[in-house]
């Protein structure tokens with residue numbers, strides 16, 4: 089009798105826990121790819137996405153994909169505690185695709201890192217309007233302890249000016265990584281042009 093009672097309570101608890109776990113997992117989904125968030129980033133408006141998804145979205149719009157608040161590369165931060173929580177909740181079935189997507193994100197981060205930068209090298213750089221432009225390194229300044237500053241000239245006619253970036257900045261990348269993509273829509277959204285006069 090007692091055992092039966094325990095098993096009944098156990099069964100009830102099990103039934104109650106399942107939806108809660110499902111709910112928690114749902115909350116951990118990225119609104120862009122609708123998959124479980126990989127390398128979670130949190131924006132200044134408090135929304136969470138996969139780092140890769142948000143960066144891809146920001147190539148086309150500098151607004152939060154959920155609430156449309158203005159965001160930039162410097163206004164979102166990684167959220168490791170959410171990553172750890174998500175990993176602790178993964179089912180065996182989810183693990184394979186999660187870690188595959190984690191590898192792809194690592195590859196993307198590696199591909200867009202500027203390596204062996206030198207004077208005269210063409211690169212992609214993010215201008216102050218949040219638009220990726222072709223640019224060229226004009227000076228490489230040794231800032232000590234293997235930290236370099238790059239004096240960069242934007243080559244593109246519509247954004248012709250110079251700016252200094254740390255070599256490790258997220259705002260510089262190998263040539264073509266961003267500018268080879270079709271970002272017409274993104275440009276229009278950011279420079280305030282309407283479709284008629286573009």
Ligand SMILES: [Zn+2]
Nearest residue numbers: 118121138141
């Ligand atoms: Zn995503």
Ligand SMILES: [Zn+2]
Nearest residue numbers: 133135152155
């Ligand atoms: Zn938002």
